[in-house]
Amino acid sequence: MLKEQLLNVQKKSPLIHNITNYVTVNDCANVLLACGGSPIMADDIEEVEEITSICGGLNINIGTLNQNTIKSMLVAGKKANQLSHPIILDPVGAGASALRTETALSLLEKVQFTVIRGNISEIKTLALGFGMTKGVDADAADAITSDNLDDVIIMAKKFAQKTGAVIAITGTIDIVTDGKKTFIIKNGHPMMSKITGTGCMLTAMISAYVVANPSSLVEAVAASICAMGLSGEIAFSRLSEKDGTASFRMYLIDAISNLTPSVLEKGAKYEIR
Amino acid sequence: MLKEQLLNVQKKSPLIHNITNYVTVNDCANVLLACGGSPIMADDIEEVEEITSICGGLNINIGTLNQNTIKSMLVAGKKANQLSHPIILDPVGAGASALRTETALSLLEKVQFTVIRGNISEIKTLALGFGMTKGVDADAADAITSDNLDDVIIMAKKFAQKTGAVIAITGTIDIVTDGKKTFIIKNGHPMMSKITGTGCMLTAMISAYVVANPSSLVEAVAASICAMGLSGEIAFSRLSEKDGTASFRMYLIDAISNLTPSVLEKGAKYEIR
Amino acid sequence: MLKEQLLNVQKKSPLIHNITNYVTVNDCANVLLACGGSPIMADDIEEVEEITSICGGLNINIGTLNQNTIKSMLVAGKKANQLSHPIILDPVGAGASALRTETALSLLEKVQFTVIRGNISEIKTLALGFGMTKGVDADAADAITSDNLDDVIIMAKKFAQKTGAVIAITGTIDIVTDGKKTFIIKNGHPMMSKITGTGCMLTAMISAYVVANPSSLVEAVAASICAMGLSGEIAFSRLSEKDGTASFRMYLIDAISNLTPSVLEKGAKYEIR
Numbered sequence: 001m002l003k004e005q006l007l008n009v010q011k012k013s014p015l016i017h018n019i020t021n022y023v024t025v026n027d028c029a030n031v032l033l034a035c036g037g038s039p040i041m042a043d044d045i046e047e048v049e050e051i052t053s054i055c056g057g058l059n060i061n062i063g064t065l066n067q068n069t070i071k072s073m074l075v076a077g078k079k080a081n082q083l084s085h086p087i088i089l090d091p092v093g094a095g096a097s098a099l100r101t102e103t104a105l106s107l108l109e110k111v112q113f114t115v116i117r118g119n120i121s122e123i124k125t126l127a128l129g130f131g132m133t134k135g136v137d138a139d140a141a142d143a144i145t146s147d148n149l150d151d152v153i154i155m156a157k158k159f160a161q162k163t164g165a166v167i168a169i170t171g172t173i174d175i176v177t178d179g180k181k182t183f184i185i186k187n188g189h190p191m192m193s194k195i196t197g198t199g200c201m202l203t204a205m206i207s208a209y210v211v212a213n214p215s216s217l218v219e220a221v222a223a224s225i226c227a228m229g230l231s232g233e234i235a236f237s238r239l240s241e242k243d244g245t246a247s248f249r250m251y252l253i254d255a256i257s258n259l260t261p262s263v264l265e266k267g268a269k270y271e272i273r
Numbered sequence: 274m275l276k277e278q279l280l281n282v283q284k285k286s287p288l289i290h291n292i293t294n295y296v297t298v299n300d301c302a303n304v305l306l307a308c309g310g311s312p313i314m315a316d317d318i319e320e321v322e323e324i325t326s327i328c329g330g331l332n333i334n335i336g337t338l339n340q341n342t343i344k345s346m347l348v349a350g351k352k353a354n355q356l357s358h359p360i361i362l363d364p365v366g367a368g369a370s371a372l373r374t375e376t377a378l379s380l381l382e383k384v385q386f387t388v389i390r391g392n393i394s395e396i397k398t399l400a401l402g403f404g405m406t407k408g409v410d411a412d413a414a415d416a417i418t419s420d421n422l423d424d425v426i427i428m429a430k431k432f433a434q435k436t437g438a439v440i441a442i443t444g445t446i447d448i449v450t451d452g453k454k455t456f457i458i459k460n461g462h463p464m465m466s467k468i469t470g471t472g473c474m475l476t477a478m479i480s481a482y483v484v485a486n487p488s489s490l491v492e493a494v495a496a497s498i499c500a501m502g503l504s505g506e507i508a509f510s511r512l513s514e515k516d517g518t519a520s521f522r523m524y525l526i527d528a529i530s531n532l533t534p535s536v537l538e539k540g541a542k543y544e545i546r
Numbered sequence: 547m548l549k550e551q552l553l554n555v556q557k558k559s560p561l562i563h564n565i566t567n568y569v570t571v572n573d574c575a576n577v578l579l580a581c582g583g584s585p586i587m588a589d590d591i592e593e594v595e596e597i598t599s600i601c602g603g604l605n606i607n608i609g610t611l612n613q614n615t616i617k618s619m620l621v622a623g624k625k626a627n628q629l630s631h632p633i634i635l636d637p638v639g640a641g642a643s644a645l646r647t648e649t650a651l652s653l654l655e656k657v658q659f660t661v662i663r664g665n666i667s668e669i670k671t672l673a674l675g676f677g678m679t680k681g682v683d684a685d686a687a688d689a690i691t692s693d694n695l696d697d698v699i700i701m702a703k704k705f706a707q708k709t710g711a712v713i714a715i716t717g718t719i720d721i722v723t724d725g726k727k728t729f730i731i732k733n734g735h736p737m738m739s740k741i742t743g744t745g746c747m748l749t750a751m752i753s754a755y756v757v758a759n760p761s762s763l764v765e766a767v768a769a770s771i772c773a774m775g776l777s778g779e780i781a782f783s784r785l786s787e788k789d790g791t792a793s794f795r796m797y798l799i800d801a802i803s804n805l806t807p808s809v810l811e812k813g814a815k816y817e818i819r
Contacts, residue, residue: 015408021587022295022568022571022587023571023572023575023587024572024575025295025296026296026297026299026300026469026470026572027572029296029297029469029470030468030469030518030519030522033467033468033469033518034467034517034518034519038408038410039409039469040366040369040408040409041294041295041296041336041337042337042366042370043337043339044337044338044339044340044372046340046370046371046372047370047371047372047373050369050370050371050372051369051370054369054408055408063587064587064588064589064590065590066589066590066614067590067592067614068339068340093586093588096586096596096597096600097588097592097593097596097597098592098593098596099590099592099593099596100593135561135584135586135600135601136585136586137584194579194580194803195576195579196572196575196576196579196585197572197575238515242784242797242800242801242804243800244580244799244800244801244802244803244804245576245579245580245799245800245803246576246580246795246796246797246798246799246800246803247796247800249519249576250519250520250523250796251515251519252519253517253518253519254515254516254517254518254519254520255515255517256517257467257517257518257519258515258517288681295568298568298569299569299570299572299573299742299743302569302570302742302743303741303742303791303792303795306740306741306742306791307740307790307791307792311681311683312682312742313639313642313681313682314567314568314569314609314610315610315639315643316610316612317610317611317612317613317645319613319643319644319645320643320644320645320646323642323643323644323645324642324643327642327681328681341612341613511788522792523792523793523796524788524792525792526790526791526792527788527789527790527791527792527793528788528790529790530740530790530791530792531788531790
């Protein structure tokens with residue numbers, strides 16, 4: 001089922017406006033190009049409305065937010081809402097500082113998001129309104145296991161219903177839900193957490209998939225998460241003895257750029273509830 | 274003819290001051306080192322005059338401009354002019370927002386540039402004074418073909434005469450002109466547009482070539498464009514079946530770092546009008 | 547002796563708060579993950595105290611400092627001092643502009659650093675209180691040779707005693723001293739200077755080693771410098787004919803991620819005085 005979503009990205013090559021962090025921005029741009037989309041990065045308040053207007057969607061990532069970019073995120077988000085452009089939020093580190101938590105909550109209040117993607121600690125922080133995330137990685141105590149999977153799905157569904165957004169929680173097991181239909185995804189490889197930016201790259205990729213598939217949002221998000229996880233598996237399979245994390249990162253983006261709809265269809269590991 | 278220009282870069286190792294975007298800045302630094310130059314990045318208004326003073330040339334790239342860096346670009350540009358240092362402009366996304374168009378036009382008015390390099394949409398925007406660029410890539414409608422090549426050359430020559438700068442328009446076909454002598458260059462590979470930053474990297478490289486070759490400016494710009502395009506061809510030739518865009522990017526910078534004057538001389542594909 | 551220090555990084559996986567430049571920030575994050583640590587980047591003044599509180603140590607790098615981040619560095623540094631967290635300074639380009647020199651000196655005055663790592667020109671600038679660095683690389687005139695080694699060691703020891711910090715001067719020969727015990731390290735490869743960011747990556751890595759080894763600071767700094775140099779040697783040994791500087795950069799981070807305590811122990815080349 002998920003091959004159509006990738007096919008649409010490749011056919012439409014959606015242009016995505018990114019207001020994102022300076023740590024992984026180059027990776028996000030390269031992944032958008034690799035998956036078939038097209039990136040533009042712009043964060044000055046004087047131009048974000050215009051830039052978002054010429055794009056198909058807006059990707060907001062708070063990874064290295066500051067006083068200037070926070071204002072730009074809000075202005076761009078409102079403009080994208082006016083134009084009915086999809087908006088995707090990556091609440092990097094929500095729960096790790098009041099500034100991050102409050103910025104994410106304030107954006108949720110003032111902007112209608114299409115998709116919110118984070119790790120379990122970040123999403124719990126936003127769903128509960130407060131949190132205690134340790135850094136930009138999920139807390140071990142929060143990890144999704146087969147024991148707590150049902151509880152996490154209930155939380156994700158409620159948060160989807162409350163926000164009107166597709167919620168994507170990624171980790172060893174990934175959950176995607178629009179409040180009704182839920183995908184449980186098991187692609188990926190542990191080595192993806194040994195390089196920076198796999199979360200940010202995924203959110204950028206989700207943006208392209210969502211813009212290219214307006215009538216199948218939850219499937220589009222699930223397809224992009226399967227695509228990223230499958231690319232991680234392919235990357236791992238290419239590693240030779242002397243290769244390490246930097247080779248893995250290159251093979252990951254290589255795999256994204258080479259992924260075909262049929263390979264995605266065959267390699268995607270998910271169930272629908 | 275172009276081998277001397279590369280030889281001079283390798284002999285003189287020019288130090289380049291870059292005020293550039295945070296998307297491709299790491300690539301620009303690595304490409305400057307790879308081609309034989311040396312980079313320094315500095316954009317705070319308190320230090321840009323001093324930094325530009327210790328460098329051989331200034332590379333201004335408006336890829337992620339903001340209120341602070343716009344001021345720094347102007348201050349650094351005036352200082353570099355006072356010192357008669359070459360200044361190179363990359364008007365990324367001119368035409369995509371009023372802020373970008375106006376910043377580029379204002380810089381052109383107040384700073385004497387040595388070289389201006391952009392895609393056809395960006396250069397048309399600056400030559401006409403307004404534009405409708407779709408993002409950071411050239412509009413398909415603007416593409417240089419054998420049909421409109423003569424018209425584009427006339428436009429570029431006029432713009433060179435008006436600005437007193439060497440104009441470089443890059444795409445499938447590249448045009449370099451100082452208003453009198455014109456190079457038409459056909460090196461390169463389409464895969465270069467599937468990674469972010471090839472334009473920014475090229476402009477950084479042009480900066481090193483121009484600083485190292487003050488008495489042959491138009492040849493220096495042409496040589497660096499041939500060097501980048503030829504490196505793209507070499508990178509493509511190294512791709513194996515599982516390699517994708519990230520491997521291509523690595524092979525591109527590898528090729529730049531391994532390029533010798535004689536390989537450049539042999540591989541350069543250009544005509545002079 | 548140095549294997550315990552790496553083992554501790556791998557066991558404790560220290561979380562490091564980085565206020566750093568946008569040129570090499572992605573490399574720093576990937577190197578922290580590769581060596582066994584965990585990175586978070588945050589530079590807005592509203593959140594740096596909170597972020598530094600949840601981390602084990604603070605890495606301050608002035609590579610692209612600006613008016614906003616300078617204030618954040620000071621606030622974060624004071625907080626880290628209150629919490630007795632290790633703080634590491636990389637005075638990139640001190641001596642190249644008054645802003646860099648004064649910022650570094652002002653930080654030294656107001657914050658107690660645990661380690662200061664720079665090239666010889668940067669450290670001389672801070673030790674003398676003024677300097678004339680040419681860019682972000684060490685001046686050739688300052689290079690450490692067997693002739694001036696003893697004088698450099700005396701300077702480094704005095705600066706260590708004055709600041710109470712471990713001083714690390716890196717170049718062809720590396721010197722690490724706490725004012726009493728001095729390591730002279732000869733790992734590394736000249737190709738490391740042909741890519742951007744090896745200094746910044748090293749300082750990030752030192753941060754992880756120091757946080758993981760509070761009772762053997764000078765050994766921790768020496769171990770991380772040996773680890774980086776040895777990784778450079780391993781990277782160089784992997785280069786094939788067509789590989790260039792970008793492949794070298796990937797092999798370097800690969801080697802860091804694959805380095806084991808016993809390989810470090812065997813490959814480390816140092817003497818203690």
